[in-house]
Amino acid sequence: MTNLIGSELKDKHVVIVGGGSGMGKATAELAAYFSARVTIASRDADKLTKVAAAIEGDVSVAPVDTTNEAAVRTWAAALGAVDHLVISASSAAHGAYSDLPTGDLRAMFEAKFIGPYVTAREVLRHLNPSASITFFSGVLSRRPSAGATGLSAVNAAVEALTKGLAQELAGQARVNCISPGMVATEAYAAMPEAARTEMYAQVGDALPVGRVGEAAEIAQAVIFAMTNPFLTGSVIDVDGGHLVRA
Numbered sequence: 001m002t003n004l005i006g007s008e009l010k011d012k013h014v015v016i017v018g019g020g021s022g023m024g025k026a027t028a029e030l031a032a033y034f035s036a037r038v039t040i041a042s043r044d045a046d047k048l049t050k051v052a053a054a055i056e057g058d059v060s061v062a063p064v065d066t067t068n069e070a071a072v073r074t075w076a077a078a079l080g081a082v083d084h085l086v087i088s089a090s091s092a093a094h095g096a097y098s099d100l101p102t103g104d105l106r107a108m109f110e111a112k113f114i115g116p117y118v119t120a121r122e123v124l125r126h127l128n129p130s131a132s133i134t135f136f137s138g139v140l141s142r143r144p145s146a147g148a149t150g151l152s153a154v155n156a157a158v159e160a161l162t163k164g165l166a167q168e169l170a171g172q173a174r175v176n177c178i179s180p181g182m183v184a185t186e187a188y189a190a191m192p193e194a195a196r197t198e199m200y201a202q203v204g205d206a207l208p209v210g211r212v213g214e215a216a217e218i219a220q221a222v223i224f225a226m227t228n229p230f231l232t233g234s235v236i237d238v239d240g241g242h243l244v245r246a
């Protein structure tokens with residue numbers, strides 16, 4: 001009989017790049033709950049340290065900027081052996097096609113595609129058998145919207161990377177991708193609170209579930225992707241029905 005979801009994470013080394021906030025942090029909390037040895041990474045060491053201290057369990061920090069390839073190589077070597085790699089780190093650039101500065105577009109591709117691509121490659125040589133890699137895309141990949149064409153494209157690129165690597169790394173690692181719909185996280189912290197609340201209400205009203213997501217709901221899917229030995233090359237939509245809405 002297959003183990004219950006999460007139970008086989010005990011003492012496994014789970015590395016979460018982007019684990020200092022949002023869905024990465026929620027995944028760190030759930031993996032620690034299942035007694036994994038968790039390492040969280042992002043650029044801000046102080047933020048990571050505070051987050052790690054607030055999580056019950058074995059959580060350590062390893063700061064890195066995924067857009068610095070040399071730094072990623074050194075960082076990956078210092079991690080030791082890794083069982084499950086999750087990469088939720090990203091940044092998003094919104095703007096009309098004609099207006100979005102090319103530099104913003106490049107920076108987004110660096111943070112959301114090249115950074116994860118390089119990070120997974122550098123961690124690869126340190127992966128234990130039965131390892132997994134979980135990337136993050138987003139619902140815009142297959143339901144693009146005006147003003148987010150670049151973001152839609154980078155999400156689609158992450159999904160293509162997932163499917164390609166699932167074949168290329170067969171026998172070495174399972175590779176999957178989580179595609180969230182709108183989830184209330186620190187990603188929207190810079191918005192004024194009233195505008196943010198209004199946005200969540202508007203987006204939520206248009207969804208079959210009637211609300212936007214919570215980070216913990218996405219974390220459940222990440223744990224599933226990490227631990228299901230028959231799952232690879234999959235994009236898991238956790239979007240409140242965004243893809244099927246009217």
Ligand SMILES: NC(=O)c1ccc[n+]([C@@H]2O[C@H](COP(=O)([O-])OP(=O)(O)OC[C@H]3O[C@@H](n4cnc5c(N)ncnc54)[C@H](OP(=O)(O)O)[C@@H]3O)[C@@H](O)[C@H]2O)c1
Pocket residue numbers: 017018019020021022023024041042043044047064065066067088089090091092111115136137138139179180181182183184185186187188
């Ligand atoms: N929230 C949503 O509604 C939504 C919807 C669809 C898809 N997604 C996708 O889901 C994933 C997780 O989103 P989230 O809302 O949980 O994000 P979040 O709360 O904004 O967290 C992203 C994390 O990435 C880190 N980060 C950014 N650039 C980095 C870099 N170059 N190197 C290392 N760390 C970096 C940030 O920390 P530092 O700034 O400290 O480095 C932050 O902790 C992302 O891929 C996002 O695009 C989110």
